[in-house]
Amino acid sequence: MNPLYANMPTTIFEKMSGLARETGAINLGQGFPDSNGPADVLEAAQRALVVQSNQYPPMAGLPVLRQAVADHYRRHQGIDLDWQSEVIVTSGATEALAAAIFALVTPGDEVVLIQPMYDAYLPLVLRAGGVPKLVRLEPPAWRLTEEALAAAFSDRTAVAILNNPLNPTATIFSDAELELLARFAVKHDAIVISDEVWEHVVFDGRAHSPIMAMPGMREHTVKIGSGGKIFSLTGWKVGWMCAASELTHALARAHQFLTFTTPPNLQAAVAHGLGKNEAYFTGMRADFARSRDRLTAGLAEAGWAVLPSAGTYFLSIDLAASGVAVDDVTVCDRLVREAGVAAIPVSAFYAEAPVTSVVRLCFAKVDATIDEGIARMAKARALFARS
Numbered sequence: 001m002n003p004l005y006a007n008m009p010t011t012i013f014e015k016m017s018g019l020a021r022e023t024g025a026i027n028l029g030q031g032f033p034d035s036n037g038p039a040d041v042l043e044a045a046q047r048a049l050v051v052q053s054n055q056y057p058p059m060a061g062l063p064v065l066r067q068a069v070a071d072h073y074r075r076h077q078g079i080d081l082d083w084q085s086e087v088i089v090t091s092g093a094t095e096a097l098a099a100a101i102f103a104l105v106t107p108g109d110e111v112v113l114i115q116p117m118y119d120a121y122l123p124l125v126l127r128a129g130g131v132p133k134l135v136r137l138e139p140p141a142w143r144l145t146e147e148a149l150a151a152a153f154s155d156r157t158a159v160a161i162l163n164n165p166l167n168p169t170a171t172i173f174s175d176a177e178l179e180l181l182a183r184f185a186v187k188h189d190a191i192v193i194s195d196e197v198w199e200h201v202v203f204d205g206r207a208h209s210p211i212m213a214m215p216g217m218r219e220h221t222v223k224i225g226s227g228g229k230i231f232s233l234t235g236w237k238v239g240w241m242c243a244a245s246e247l248t249h250a251l252a253r254a255h256q257f258l259t260f261t262t263p264p265n266l267q268a269a270v271a272h273g274l275g276k277n278e279a280y281f282t283g284m285r286a287d288f289a290r291s292r293d294r295l296t297a298g299l300a301e302a303g304w305a306v307l308p309s310a311g312t313y314f315l316s317i318d319l320a321a322s323g324v325a326v327d328d329v330t331v332c333d334r335l336v337r338e339a340g341v342a343a344i345p346v347s348a349f350y351a352e353a354p355v356t357s358v359v360r361l362c363f364a365k366v367d368a369t370i371d372e373g374i375a376r377m378a379k380a381r382a383l384f385a386r387s
Contacts, residue, residue, distance in 0.1 A: 008123065025340040026342065029343050030362065031234075031313045037231050040272070044272040053264060059252065061090075062089065089261075089267060091237050092226065093224050095258055096241045098258055099251055103251045110133050110156040112135060112190075114166075116166075116169060131156075134352060139358055159193055162195065162211060165312050167314065168344065170311060190220065192211055194212065196224060200284070201311050202285065203289040210223060212242070218244060227270035231270070232364070237262070294363070294370050294371075298377075309363075313362050314360050314361065318358060319358065319359060327357070331345070331384070339379060345358075
């Protein structure tokens with residue numbers, strides 16, 4: 001067996017969700033909403049399933065979805081894409097990441113990874129034969145610095161992977177940070193694989209800034225998006241890659257031998273959704289922000305120190321600032337077993353030198369779930385105060 005996979009532990013998400021099922025805990029760990037997505041998007045999928053072809057769609061994706069992706073980014077982010085040569089549909093953003101990494105990383109190439117990071121990045125880079133060069137972010141600001149990037153980039157750098165907004169920290173990189181990363185990428189002729197699945201889940205009047213729009217980055221970026229995240233349909237696994245045509249040839253060849261294609265009715269439904277008016281996206285963000293504020297206020301009243309959440313479905317608790325002396329793994333294990341709340345230790349998102357004092361919670365839940373989670377976290381606060 002390939003030792004990379006044979007020796008790999010179960011993901012922290014599956015572990016904590018499994019413990020939640022086993023113990024009956026409230027699952028504030030894995031990032032999925034309680035809702036079932038917008039009714040009109042579901043109806044579009046149902047309609048397409050019955051009246052449109054269910055045979056193999058084009059490998060690069062249905063034209064209607066590729067056009068919708070290009071139109072959507074032109075309207076929302078000012079990016080001009082040729083839908084025919086610069087957009088490829090994938091079976092979710094994780095498949096897009098795999099295709100991009102396998103297409104762009106040659107064994108021995110260095111790949112800059114910003115940690116904490118989504119847990120798929122490192123094994124995919126290693127499977128491609130890449131050499132990881134880690135940039136470590138720290139709470140509470142989680143900011144990129146020129147010194148850290150200078151230490152990670154070299155003449156052997158082929159790819160850097162960016163997640164913006166960043167899971168698990170719920171932060172958004174500033175334009176200055178994006179421009180800094182762009183300068184290093186252009187200087188070293190590296191490609192930035194930009195995982196932007198949370199691009200619409202941003203709060204407090206913020207607007208998403210795609211690194212593809214930064215100076216020099218039009219030809220140095222693979223932009224990855226997710227219909228599942230935009231429409232709270234995480235099980236659909238409809239994603240896409242956007243890149244200059246010089247890159248998409250290799251991206252498409254990697255994609256065709258991973259999943260080849262994606263269910264056509266789901267593609268048609270996501271295309272419908274991407275054409276929704278601004279009111280949907282504004283309302284979606286407002287709903288998630290209200291849930292964020294509800295959980296934040298309840299946790300703060302219970303004595304937990306909550307770090308700011310600028311985007312994603314998540315917020316984090318600063319254990320040290322909360323007066324909790326034990327590490328995040330211990331806290332999460334005790335929370336699920338003794339308090340009935342599943343959470344995620346942020347140390348799981350590090351490959352080395354982890355931050356061990358931050359715990360992530362998901363607020364993409366109905367009010368009743370959030371309120372019960374708050375009540376249990378309040379009791380847990382007293383438990384840790386005694387220990």
